[in-house]
Amino acid sequence: MSPQRFAVRLRRIRERQGLTQEALAQKSGVSRAYLSRLEMGRHDPPLSRLRKIAKALRVKVSELVD
16 A cells, blocks of 8 residues: 555544544554654554554554555
């Protein structure tokens, strides 16, 4: 999956849950700046970070990357 497609999915899921980047950052243990870069498609996160973000969003990793 391209970073751009991942970025769109991440933002869509986060917004659908009514979370700000700051709130998701706190729940997932990653910085708000990092989440911002992910949502802009500037990073391709490692699996360990994907798991943290997915857990915070209460979704499967596959929902973020498929």
